[in-house]
Amino acid sequence: IQMTQSPSTLSASVGDRVTITCRASQSISTWLAWYQQKPGKAPKFLIFKASSLVSGVPSRFSGSGSGTEFSLTISSLQPDDFATYYCQQYSSSSPWTFGQGTKVEIK
Amino acid sequence: EMHLLESGGGLIQPGGSVRLSCAVSGFTFGDYAMTWVRQAPGKGLEWVSVISGTGAYIYYADSVKGRFIISRENSRNTFFLQMNSLRADDTAVYYCAKFAFSVRDLRQYLEEAGGFDIWGQGTMVTVSS
Numbered sequence A: 001i002q003m004t005q006s007p008s009t010l011s012a013s014v015g016d017r018v019t020i021t022c023r024a025s026q027s028i029s030t031w032l033a034w035y036q037q038k039p040g041k042a043p044k045f046l047i048f049k050a051s052s053l054v055s056g057v058p059s060r061f062s063g064s065g066s067g068t069e070f071s072l073t074i075s076s077l078q079p080d081d082f083a084t085y086y087c088q089q090y091s092s093s094s095p096w097t098f099g100q101g102t103k104v105e106i107k
Numbered sequence B: 001e002m003h004l005l006e007s008g009g010g011l012i013q014p015g016g017s018v019r020l021s022c023a024v025s026g027f028t029f030g031d032y033a034m035t036w037v038r039q040a041p042g043k044g045l046e047w048v049s050v051i052s053g054t055g056a057y058i059y060y061a062d063s064v065k066g067r068f069i070i071s072r073e074n075s076r077n078t079f080f081l082q083m084n085s086l087r088a089d090d091t092a093v094y095y096c097a098k099f100a101f102s103v104r105d106l107r108q109y110l111e112e113a114g115g116f117d118i119w120g121q122g123t124m125v126t127v128s129s
Helices: none
Strands: A003-006 A009-012 A018-024 A032-037 A044-048 A061-066 A069-074 A084-089 A102-106 B003-007 B010-012 B018-025 B034-039 B045-051 B058-060 B068-073 B078-083 B092-099 B116-119 B123-127
Touching (some): A009 A018, A018 A032, A018 A084, A018 A102, A044 A061, A044 B116, A069 A084, A084 B045, B018 B034, B018 B123, B034 B116, B045 B068
Parallel strands (some): B010 B123
Antiparallel strands (some): A018 A069, A032 A084, A061 A069, B003 B018, B018 B078, B034 B045, B034 B092, B045 B058, B068 B078, B092 B116
C-alpha cells in the first residue's frame, strides 16, 4: 500500500488553519496514524485510528477520513507546530507504510 | 515514564555487520510488539522490522529481508536488530519504537496494535568505506 501526502511543503503563519492530506493506494478503513517530527528529534505520535487524539496532544490537532482519503488539520497554527508531519497506515494487508512527509514552514 | 534507548550504531564498511540494541523501561515489555524504523539523511521514515511481544511473529520490509534479523530478550527488557550485508543505502538513523496497544496475538490483531507511541532518540548507522 502506497501513502501519498500533499502538499510536500506548506508555508503558513501563526494562527492559520492548516490541512494536510494523505491518500492510500487502496482502502485502509481507518487504520491510519499521524506523527510530528522536528529536526534531529524522534517522531511524536499524534493521532491513531484516523481521528483519535493521543493523550496530551493539543486539541487544535484533529484527524479525519476513512478508506483512502485522510486529513490532518491544525485549527490555529502555533510556533511549536512548525515541523514535518507523516501519515502511516497500519492495515494488516500491507502494514506500516509511511507517507513521504509534509513540511510545515513559516511563511 | 516509558523510555527507549538505542545503542550500537557507528561507521560500518559495506558488506559488514552491526547489532543495534534497544533497552526499554517504564512498561511491561513482553506485552508489546516492538519495531525498528529508519530515516536516511534528509529523507522520510521507513519501517524496517517488527517483532511481537512473545517474539513469535516477525515482519521485515522487503528492503532488508534476508539481511536483517530482529530479536528480543524479554528477561532483559531489550530487543535487537542484527544488520548483515550492509549497503550504502542502509545509511540512516535507526529508531526503536513501541506499539501503542498491547494485543494478545499480533498476527490476528495487527491493526488493533495501532501506531508507534514511544520512540528512542535514534542511533546513526553509516555504511561507507
